[in-house]
Amino acid sequence: MPREFTQKDIEIFNKLVPEAGGNTISREAGHHFPFILRPVSHKFAESPEDFRERLERLDADEIDYLVGLALEGKEDVQSLDEDLEELVAVVEKKVSPERAKQLKDFVGIF
Numbered sequence: 001m002p003r004e005f006t007q008k009d010i011e012i013f014n015k016l017v018p019e020a021g022g023n024t025i026s027r028e029a030g031h032h033f034p035f036i037l038r039p040v041s042h043k044f045a046e047s048p049e050d051f052r053e054r055l056e057r058l059d060a061d062e063i064d065y066l067v068g069l070a071l072e073g074k075e076d077v078q079s080l081d082e083d084l085e086e087l088v089a090v091v092e093k094k095v096s097p098e099r100a101k102q103l104k105d106f107v108g109i110f
Helices: 007-016 037-044 048-055 060-071 083-094 097-107
Strands: none
Touching: 007 037, 007 060, 037 048, 037 083, 048 083, 060 083, 060 097, 083 097
């Protein structure tokens, strides 16, 4: 069963994708997005640079929250492809190099 967005998830999603107008439903699938980062990466961001710019809108606590979800298996970061490098860079900058290493170790890259 996919996880349901909490109020915090919705607030983060809206910061990352204001053009969605608060809509967390996939038009193609007809259901709520099960993750925050994957739709931002795959449906809204036009490039890795755009993805990073969107992540930069979040504060350190919000970034750390997303990393925590990923480490719990509640947020999909495996499918971010080249956007994963952008996420790691923002985590390193805004949260800490140690937290970025945890994420890299979890994903098994770098």
